[in-house]
Amino acid sequence: MTDSEKQAAPKKERKPPTKKIPMPEQNPKVRSHNFDEVALGYTAEQAIEEAKKCMQCRNPKCISGCPVEVPIKEFVALVVEGKFMEAAAKIKETNSLPAICGRVCPQETQCEASCIYGIRNEPIAIGRLERFVSDYARLHGEPLPDLPPKNGKKIAIIGAGPAGLTCAGDLTNMGYDVTIFEAFHKPGGVLVYGIPEFRLPKDIVMAEVEFLEKLGVQIRYNHVIGKIRSITELMEDDGYDAVFIGSGAGAPNFMRIDGMNLINVFSANEFLTRVNLMKAYEFPKYDTPVNIGKRVAVIGGGNVAMDAARTSLRLGADEVMIVYRRAREQLPARLEEVHHAEEEGVNFHFLVNPIEVLGNEKGSVSGMRCIRMELGEPDESGRQRPVAIEGSEFDLDVDMVIVAIGNSPNPIIPESTPGLKISRWGTIEINEETGMTDVPGVFAGGDIVTGAATVISAMGAGKRAARGIHEFLNPA
Numbered sequence: 109m110t111d112s113e114k115q116a117a118p119k120k121e122r123k124p125p126t127k128k129i130p131m132p133e134q135n136p137k138v139r140s141h142n143f144d145e146v147a148l149g150y151t152a153e154q155a156i157e158e159a160k161k162c163m164q165c166r167n168p169k170c171i172s173g174c175p176v177e178v179p180i181k182e183f184v185a186l187v188v189e190g191k192f193m194e195a196a197a198k199i200k201e202t203n204s205l206p207a208i209c210g211r212v213c214p215q216e217t218q219c220e221a222s223c224i225y226g227i228r229n230e231p232i233a234i235g236r237l238e239r240f241v242s243d244y245a246r247l248h249g250e251p252l253p254d255l256p257p258k259n260g261k262k263i264a265i266i267g268a269g270p271a272g273l274t275c276a277g278d279l280t281n282m283g284y285d286v287t288i289f290e291a292f293h294k295p296g297g298v299l300v301y302g303i304p305e306f307r308l309p310k311d312i313v314m315a316e317v318e319f320l321e322k323l324g325v326q327i328r329y330n331h332v333i334g335k336i337r338s339i340t341e342l343m344e345d346d347g348y349d350a351v352f353i354g355s356g357a358g359a360p361n362f363m364r365i366d367g368m369n370l371i372n373v374f375s376a377n378e379f380l381t382r383v384n385l386m387k388a389y390e391f392p393k394y395d396t397p398v399n400i401g402k403r404v405a406v407i408g409g410g411n412v413a414m415d416a417a418r419t420s421l422r423l424g425a426d427e428v429m430i431v432y433r434r435a436r437e438q439l440p441a442r443l444e445e446v447h448h449a450e451e452e453g454v455n456f457h458f459l460v461n462p463i464e465v466l467g468n469e470k471g472s473v474s475g476m477r478c479i480r481m482e483l484g485e486p487d488e489s490g491r492q493r494p495v496a497i498e499g500s501e502f503d504l505d506v507d508m509v510i511v512a513i514g515n516s517p518n519p520i521i522p523e524s525t526p527g528l529k530i531s532r533w534g535t536i537e538i539n540e541e542t543g544m545t546d547v548p549g550v551f552a553g554g555d556i557v558t559g560a561a562t563v564i565s566a567m568g569a570g571k572r573a574a575r576g577i578h579e580f581l582n583p584a
Contacts, residue, residue, distance in 0.1 A: 125228055127229070128230045128233040128236070131148070131149075132147070132148040132149065133146055134146055136448075136451035136452050140421050140422060140453060144306060145306055145307070146448060149239060149243060152244075155240040156187060156190060158236065158237060159184045159185075159187035162184045162225065164185060168181045170223050170232075170234060173220075175218065175565060175567060175571070176564070176571050177571070178203050178206075178238070179199075183195045183196075183198040183237075183238075184232065187241060192248075193244070193245055195241040199238060200253065201253075202571075204276075204277030204320060204567075205270065205274065205567065206239075206316075207243060208308065208316055209564060210235050211239055211307065211308050211312070213235055213563065213564040214564070215234055216231075219234045246312075250319065252323065253281075259283040261284055262348055263287070263349060263577060264287055264346070264350075264351045264352070265288045265289070266289050266333045266353045267289075267355040267554075268295035268296060268317070269354055269356050270298070270299060270563045270564075270570065271352075271553045271554030271555075271556075271567065271569050271570040272288055272290075272297070272352065273567075273570070274568075274570030274571055275352045275571070275577075276325045276570075280323045280325055282578055284577075286325050286326070287348075289328050289333050289337070291332045291333075292329065292330070294329070295317045295327055296314075297354075298563070301377075301384055301385040302377070302384065303415065303563075304418065304419050305384065306418070310384075333521060334520035334521045334524035334525070335520065339353070350549045350550070350581060351551065352574075352577065353550065354556065354569075355521055356517070356518075357516055357535075357555035357560045359516045360511070361513050363462060363511060363513065365463055367465025367473070368465060370471055370472060370509075371470070371471050372399070372401055372509065373465055373508075373509045374511070375510075375511050376408070377515055379510050380412070383419055388423075401506065401507040402427070402507055402508075403429075403507055404420040404428045404429070404508045407431050407510070407512060408512030408513045408514075409434065410514075414441050414442075414449045417449055421452055421453060428454050429455040429456070429506075430449070430455070431460050433481050434494050435458055435459055435492075438491055459483075461478060463477050463478060464476070464477040472507070473506060474507065475506060476504045476506050476509060477503050478501070478502060478504055479501050480496075480497045480502070481496055482497055483495070516533065516534055516559065517535055517536075517555065517559070522534065528550070529546045533559060535556060535558065538552050541576070542572070542579065543577075549580065551576055553569030554566035554569050
């Protein structure tokens with residue numbers, strides 16, 4: 109074909125980019141008045157159709173984006189064949205909490221962000237497929253895997269949150285005897301006290317924990333390590349060969365402004381714990397009342413702020429607003445959570461920063477004084493720093509304020525464990541590769557190391573620590 113013929117030949121049109129099969133969801137007007145799960149999950153037909161788009165790349169990039177190293181290519185191929193139980197078992201080889209990850213993991217910035225199919229299309233809905241097969245296996249009698257013989261060594265894990273549960277699952281699969289010491293009366297950590305029922309049903313969390321218990325993991329509740337027992341005593345007196353600290357970051361941060369001590373100013377931590385762990389959303393069946401305001405302001409822009417705002421609507425607030433000092437593009441919350449919040453009626457005030465919570469003569473919240481912001485030079489995180497606009501103060505008419513600007517580690521364990529190296533933020537410093545602290549045999553991971561972060565990052569830390577513990581106890 110000559111050059112002129114090539115130019116004259118009609119160009120082959122590219123197919124338009126494909127999109128993920130939409131996740132079936134409750135109608136926003138209905139779900140904003142109940143605590144049932146928002147996302148309803150794929151059907152088997154939808155899961156197979158979505159999985160068929162996977163290119164089964166020779167060198168898949170998606171796996172490198174997964175903190176817990178799920179064999180994505182293999183499990184998706186099994187979904188295509190309709191082998192859902194086998195797909196669930198494949199995921200469980202590396203991920204102890206797949207039904208949880210399929211719901212709350214930010215796949216869009218991790219495995220799906222690396223999906224090669226996603227270069228020209230929306231990436232494969234890996235998280236939705238993980239959720240589907242995990243739910244399918246749970247509902248159809250998920251079998252236990254074959255475990256290696258016990259190796260005679262026992263490990264203590266502090267905290268039954270995502271880091272501790274993951275570490276426990278991996279160590280059990282290596283032949284260790286594992287005991288988790290949990291301060292609360294229920295397992296799950298932030299999974300049960302922080303994330304609302306409509307995003308992560310608690311029976312899902314309990315089912316994942318029960319599976320680990322069937323594998324042999326023991327959990328002792330109401331054990332505040334650092335008070336009832338020290339880490340030193342666990343190792344020297346109780347005979348544990350290693351300890352993993354996964355106690356999280358449960359101490360809420362407040363703004364340093366006037367009015368933070370007024371009635372009806374809550375930390376998001378306390379508010380969500382009352383609603384989720386203590387079942388305030390089922391009051392009076394459970395004796396945990398929450399006196400929700402009519403006009404609620406939530407300070408912050410992360411997933412916790414979205415959870416607090418959406419929970420407030422469901423408890424009966426007339427108006428709920430997110431007050432965030434940066435721009436919309438800088439919101440740290442998942443886009444999905446922001447979208448759901450807006451659908452349900454949450455209002456957003458961007459580039460607005462509270463400077464005082466106003467109170468009445470009874471000591472209750474009567475409003476919130478704010479100042480408008482503009483974006484200035486980038487800060488140490490690389491984001492443009494919000495700068496106050498002089499003379500732009502104004503008042504918001506609110507009667508309840510929820511502060512969702514992060515949490516800090518509880519100091520009980522750091523202060524009761526000699527030799528731990530602690531950062532100026534109160535987090536425990538570790539060897540990043542092994543997870544071990546400056547105390548031989550004592551490992552740490554999750555929010556107690558990083559400060560408040562995502563569930564999946566904590567799980568990744570638990571997995572690295574399990575590997576580090578195994579290498580420590582079995583030197584080459």
